[in-house]
Amino acid sequence: MALHPFDEALALEPADGGWRGHTSPKWANMVGPFGGLTAAVLLRAVESHPDRVGEPVALTVNFAAPVADGVFDISARVVRTNRSNQHWLVELTQDGIVKTNATAVFATRRDTWADTEVRAPDVPAPDAVAAPDGPPLVEWISNFDLRYVDGGVPAPDAGPEPSSVTTLWVRDRRDRPLDFPALTALSDIFYPRVFLRRGAVAPAGTVSMTVYFHADGAALDAVGADFVLARGQANRFARGHFDQSAALWSRRGELLVSTHQLVYFKD
Amino acid sequence: MALHPFDEALALEPADGGWRGHTSPKWANMVGPFGGLTAAVLLRAVESHPDRVGEPVALTVNFAAPVADGVFDISARVVRTNRSNQHWLVELTQDGIVKTNATAVFATRRDTWADTEVRAPDVPAPDAVAAPDGPPLVEWISNFDLRYVDGGVPAPDAGPEPSSVTTLWVRDRRDRPLDFPALTALSDIFYPRVFLRRGAVAPAGTVSMTVYFHADGAALDAVGADFVLARGQANRFARGHFDQSAALWSRRGELLVSTHQLVYFKD
Numbered sequence: 001m002a003l004h005p006f007d008e009a010l011a012l013e014p015a016d017g018g019w020r021g022h023t024s025p026k027w028a029n030m031v032g033p034f035g036g037l038t039a040a041v042l043l044r045a046v047e048s049h050p051d052r053v054g055e056p057v058a059l060t061v062n063f064a065a066p067v068a069d070g071v072f073d074i075s076a077r078v079v080r081t082n083r084s085n086q087h088w089l090v091e092l093t094q095d096g097i098v099k100t101n102a103t104a105v106f107a108t109r110r111d112t113w114a115d116t117e118v119r120a121p122d123v124p125a126p127d128a129v130a131a132p133d134g135p136p137l138v139e140w141i142s143n144f145d146l147r148y149v150d151g152g153v154p155a156p157d158a159g160p161e162p163s164s165v166t167t168l169w170v171r172d173r174r175d176r177p178l179d180f181p182a183l184t185a186l187s188d189i190f191y192p193r194v195f196l197r198r199g200a201v202a203p204a205g206t207v208s209m210t211v212y213f214h215a216d217g218a219a220l221d222a223v224g225a226d227f228v229l230a231r232g233q234a235n236r237f238a239r240g241h242f243d244q245s246a247a248l249w250s251r252r253g254e255l256l257v258s259t260h261q262l263v264y265f266k267d
Numbered sequence: 268m269a270l271h272p273f274d275e276a277l278a279l280e281p282a283d284g285g286w287r288g289h290t291s292p293k294w295a296n297m298v299g300p301f302g303g304l305t306a307a308v309l310l311r312a313v314e315s316h317p318d319r320v321g322e323p324v325a326l327t328v329n330f331a332a333p334v335a336d337g338v339f340d341i342s343a344r345v346v347r348t349n350r351s352n353q354h355w356l357v358e359l360t361q362d363g364i365v366k367t368n369a370t371a372v373f374a375t376r377r378d379t380w381a382d383t384e385v386r387a388p389d390v391p392a393p394d395a396v397a398a399p400d401g402p403p404l405v406e407w408i409s410n411f412d413l414r415y416v417d418g419g420v421p422a423p424d425a426g427p428e429p430s431s432v433t434t435l436w437v438r439d440r441r442d443r444p445l446d447f448p449a450l451t452a453l454s455d456i457f458y459p460r461v462f463l464r465r466g467a468v469a470p471a472g473t474v475s476m477t478v479y480f481h482a483d484g485a486a487l488d489a490v491g492a493d494f495v496l497a498r499g500q501a502n503r504f505a506r507g508h509f510d511q512s513a514a515l516w517s518r519r520g521e522l523l524v525s526t527h528q529l530v531y532f533k534d
Contacts, residue, residue, distance in 0.1 A: 057474070057508050057529060058329075058474060058475040058529045060327040060329075060370060060475065060477060062325075062327075062346075062354055062370050062372065064346050064347035064349075064354040065347055065349065079329075079331050079365050079368060080331035080332055080364075080365060082331075082332065084507070084531070085474065085531070087329055087331040087365075087368070089356075089368065097347075098346050098347060098354075101346060101354070101356065101370065103327060103329050103368065103370060103475070105329065105474050105475055105529070107474075107507065107508065107531075109506040109507055109508075110506060110507040111506060112504070112505075112506055112507050112532065112533070112534045113461075113465065113504065113534045114503075114504050114505045114506065115464065115503070115504050116502070116503045116504075116505075117430065117431060117500060117501055117502060117503065118502040118503065163384065164384060194380075197382065198380065207324070207325060207352065207372050207374075208325040208327065208370070208372055208477075210327060210475075210477045210527060212502075212508075212510040212527070212529045214502075214503045214505050214508075214510070216506060233384060234384055235383070235384060235385040235479075235481075235514065235522060235525045236381075236382070236383045236384065236385065236481045236522045236525070237379070237380065237381050237382050237383075238379075238381045238383075238481050239376040239377060239378060239379055239381065239483060240351070240374065240376055240377040240379050241324050241374065241376075241479075241481075243479040243481070243525050245512060245525065245527075247502065255502060255503045258502045258503070258510050258512070258527070260477060260479070260512075260525070260527050262324060262325045262372070262479045264351070264352070264374075265379065266379070267379045267380045
């Protein structure tokens with residue numbers, strides 16, 4: 001039986017004290033692979049490490065250079081193991097050149113007082129929202145079932161919009177259950193906010209991305225392959241960069257992650 | 268003439284191909300130095316590097332272990348220099364053990380289309396807001412002039428609050444003009460959000476912190492030593508961690524940074 005395209009892209013084999021993987025055409029972006037996938041592969045490398053303790057709570061991925069099609073190597077180093085958390089440094093290289101690096105914090109979760117302040121917006125159920133017409137902008141989008149509640153990809157004749165908010169339901173098109181790498185990829189599901197504001201596609205790419213994982217493994221198991229609600233917005237566009245803050249919730253309204261990124265753009 | 272306490276704490280001298288610095292009692296936190304100061308020192312190390320190009324646009328600092336009082340060493344390595352940006356990896360060690368690490372992205376800013384979506388809240392001017400009574404919780408607070416508009420530090424008899432929002436005006440108490448290290452330190456100006464929600468001080472510490480710099484050097488020069496408006500809020504508290512999202516604006520309403528952190532807490 002063929003592997004699911006996400007599992008195929010996450011497949012790593014031990015090599016030179018680290019791991020070796022390869023890019024996959026199903027995850028192609030405008031240049032190189034979808035950044036959310038690369039982030040997921042880096043997280044998977046830490047998850048696979050025999051010294052790993054606990055579950056991810058924070059991940060920052062820096063996109064230093066485009067990943068070329070083909071083979072890549074990943075090294076993951078434990079920076080520090082504390083009583084309840086563990087710090088990691090991860091690098092993805094091709095021919096010895098760093099293309100992406102990441103820092104990750106894993107932790108053993110404990111029961112504590114809990115509360116959520118950022119509530120899911122009140123939106124129609126995913127089945128009541130149409131899937132987009134026409135072919136996707138880039139290949140990797142085809143791996144997901146997207147239902148834009150607002151702020152969909154601008155049509156060729158779109159004009160500027162006053163807000164960069166996009167809200168969508170999203171799930172794996174082939175019913176793969178949610179895990180931490182999949183949640184990492186979903187954290188990068190938004191097309192560049194500048195497209196929406198300007199009403200046009202233009203060069204843009206994520207420079208650095210951070211994910212804070214609020215959900216634990218049991219919460220992800222409860223979501224399974226169901227839709228997740230995603231909402232993202234830019235805070236400021238200025239002098240060649242903008243930032244985006246986003247959140248992902250389960251259908252039941254559990255905040256799964258809050259995630260932020262800085263994006264380079266041209267106009 | 269004595270150095271300003273911030274400049275004294277930022278002072279680095281070349282050592283072993285990196286830099287050597289030392290902690291300063293004026294920046295003491297509950298355990299080790301104020302995290303915002305440590306983040307500022309790491310940024311300063313990159314700024315001081317002869318190969319540095321441009322200004323900071325993104326910084327992530329991971330607090331792996333408490334910095335002990337005394338000497339520390341910093342290494343800063345260029346990961347990649349692109350046409351318009353540069354990626355850095357920075358480590359602070361004591362006796363060869365990594366206490367803090369960071370990734371930073373510097374960039375050459377270009378004129379582009381610009382807009383701000385997250386507006387400064389409408390609040391009273393700083394002179395109309397009283398400074399807090401009584402001694403600060405920790406020593407480093409004494410370096411700042413703080414004016415809490417809402418969400419001040421809970422009094423000993425405080426009860427729980429329904430919101431973790433804190434809004435304050437803040438400036439350097441000795442009129443030191445704003446620069447990128449100072450802006451980095453201000454990004455960590457908020458006391459732990461869990462204190463406000465629970466109405467009590469309890470063990471808590473930042474695990475990872477990210478700053479996106481929207482302001483360029485000219486914008487910081489325009490702020491000078493004036494008050495900056497800071498607002499922060501937690502998104503979710505769950506199983507031993509919470510996240511905080513915050514923004515800093517100039518008095519004129521320019522969004523200077525958006526900043527996020529993940530914090531460990533006990534209850």
